[in-house]
Amino acid sequence: MLQRTFARSLVTVRTWPFVIDLSVGLCALAVFMAVVHMATYWMGSAVPVSPISQNARSLPVYALYSVMRIGIAYVLSLIFAVAYGYIAAHNTRVEAWMIAVLDILQSIPVLSFLPPVLLAMIALVPHHQLGIELGVILLIFTGQVWNLAFSFYSSVKSIPREMIEASRIYRYSAWQRFWQLEMPYAAIGLVWNSIVSVANGWFALMACEMFPLNGTNFQLPGLGSYIQTATYSGDTRALLSGIAAIVLIVVATDQLIWRPLIAWSEKFKFEQVEAADHVTSPILTLLQRSALITTLSNRVWASIEEPIYRRLARTRECRVVQPIDLETGKQRASIGYWVVGVFFAIAITWGAIQCALMLRHVTLSDLRMLLAGAAATFLRVNVALLISALWTVPVGVAIGFNPKLARVVQPVAQVLASVPATAFFPILLIGLLKIGGGLGIGSVALMLLGTQWYILFNVIAGAMSIPSDLREAASLYRFTRWQRWTKLILPGIFPYLITGMVTASGGAWNASVFAEYANIQGRTIQTIGLGAQIQSASADGRFPILLMATVMISLMVVTMNRLVWRRMYRLAETRYKLEG
Structure with a gap:
């Protein structure tokens, strides 16, 4: 009886991870196929008015x-x-x-x-x-x-x-x-x-x-x-x-x-x-x-993540050791703010003019x-x-x-x-x-x-x-x-x-x-x-x-x-x- 219980637990321990991995793999495959299907549909000719079927069999595709x-x-x-x-x-x-x-x-x-x-x-x-x-x-x-x-x-x-x-x-x-x-x-x-x-x-x-x-x-x-x-x-x-x-x-x-x-x-x-x-x-x-x-x-994520953190650490060390020119940094930031500000000012002005012309009606x-x-x-x-x-x-x-x-x-x-x-x-x-x-x-x-x-x-x-x-x-x-x-x-x-x-x-x-x-x-x-x-x-x-x-x-x-x-x-x- 004890051997049977031990064998059953051993099979369960070995089987469950396989079932989980299989389920994860099938879900990933389903997502991939869905993306392929959507990409095929999107790259087709433009159809602004599609007929909508009221048949319940169409629900999975619509979903x-x-x-x-x-x-x-x-x-x-x-x-x-x-x-x-x-x-x-x-x-x-x-x-x-x-x-x-x-x-x-x-x-x-x-x-x-x-x-x-x-x-x-x-x-x-x-x-x-x-x-x-x-x-x-x-x-x-x-x-x-x-x-x-x-x-x-x-x-x-x-x-x-x-x-x-x-x-x-x-x-x-x-x-x-x-x-x-x-x-x-x-x-x-x-x-x-x-x-x-x-x-x-x-x-x-x-x-x-x-x-x-x-x-x-x-x-x-x-x-x-x-x-x-x-x-x-x-x-x-x-x-x-x-x-x-x-x-x-x-x-x-x-x-x-x-x-x-x-x-x-x-x-x-x-x-x-x-x-x-x-x-x-x-x-x-x-x-x-x-x-x-x-x-x-x-293996995969750690191999991607570790070099990023290593690079950030080296960058941080360089910042600590090397002196920083604060005035140059402030000037660059100020120039950046001015460029972005001018761009948005032009865009907002143009949009306001167009809106004003439309609101005349x-x-x-x-x-x-x-x-x-x-x-x-x-x-x-x-x-x-x-x-x-x-x-x-x-x-x-x-x-x-x-x-x-x-x-x-x-x-x-x-x-x-x-x-x-x-x-x-x-x-x-x-x-x-x-x-x-x-x-x-x-x-x-x-x-x-x-x-x-x-x-x-x-x-x-x-x-x-x-x-x-x-x-x-x-x-x-x-x-x-x-x-x-x-x-x-x-x-x-x-x-x-x-x-x-x-x-x-x-x-x-x-x-x-x-x-x-x-x-x-x-x-x-x-x-x-x-x-x-x-x-x-x-x-x-x-x-x-x-x-x-x-x-x-x-x-x-x-x-x-x-x-x-x-x-x-x-x-x-x-x-x-x-x-x-």
Whole structure:
């Protein structure tokens, strides 16, 4: 009996790594084949209007197209967000301008970017499907990138002072400080905001795969166009099939990607006392046991990484030994700033002139209509933010403090967040119309579907980042519930909450395009608001109206940024910054 048990355990030990390696290899092969298939499709002739089949057998191919678009847009978003946030956090000369620009861009609806981005990409690659696909990917990018940039920026600005001083004492280079301090400290926030970004990618997908532009109805094969076609035709069976496909993809993504990343990012938590409960992931455990991944990491990655660090070390030694001409360095930096500044000044001036020429066609009656719409949408956005914060803060803190609860609730929340809110719009609108509510009030509920997840996931990340030793100290000193919230929880999550509120505000402005204007079974339903005016102007090719509506959104966002959000960020950096 003992020999049989020993033999069985020996076979299991030998078999499992092989099964894991085989699974990893098959996944890599599947990704490679998907890339080849997409490349073949993209290099084909341009087809702006593809027929969309409502047959469920088409769903796997449509799912592949949509997932690849969102995946590529996410990778581009992550790279851009880290670079943008890094520059804004380290360069005080341009920090205020960069954050103001970020506030404006993240609040501009996707449809405002649609005409210039898509037409520019088609002009660059006119004869291949690649031009249209690049335009769609960049549009999805505009719906994913901003909260990632805000997350990285706020994380870098909230790094404890003693950790920054330690990096200076140990003479870290800029690369070492970035890779060994800033990226690890920002990891938890980036992971949770990545979940939100991909969820918002699905939201943007509904607008980017099927849309009217200047009299042409663009249709690209994908789940977004599949669901929109089902909505317009009233095909409930196809609509539910499309939503089910997205839910399956989201659940698979949660188990295979997000849960392992959340468990992995726990090691970057800043605390002196180790938490009793940890987020675990069976997939991460299996990957850590993979002999193939271990071999690639030890031999391939190490052989690439070691020369880089060796070169950086030599460069660092040279900097220590050799004297540095500070005046020459300052002169070069000053010249560089002047060159970049002149380039952007010329570009901004040219763009402003072109915009002014276009805005001449906006009449006084158009302006009155846009002002009324701006007031209505501004009110809806702020009501949606308030309602979102009231329920997401307590729920997010409960999830972040309890890993067992997080294992149950987080996948459900991610599924609900990732299913495009626009997929639920037809059902919600039909119900509202039956009870006589209309879009005037119902648009707030529709905005909530696209904004509340920003705050929830940021609050979860903030609660998870609160060190366990501080929570233990609060328990030892027998804090009351009020004291725990005012002295520990709210100060601890404050930087993350502000990031969530800012990005949720942008999400609300984006959602206004769909919340205030809808087509159901061939019937157009709309209410007064900038979102409805933007969608109507984009469909009809009235670009002056589209531009004026976008300018109004930008002005309102800049005003809110200067009066509210900038002060909140300053408060987060000075009063509510975690110090060891």
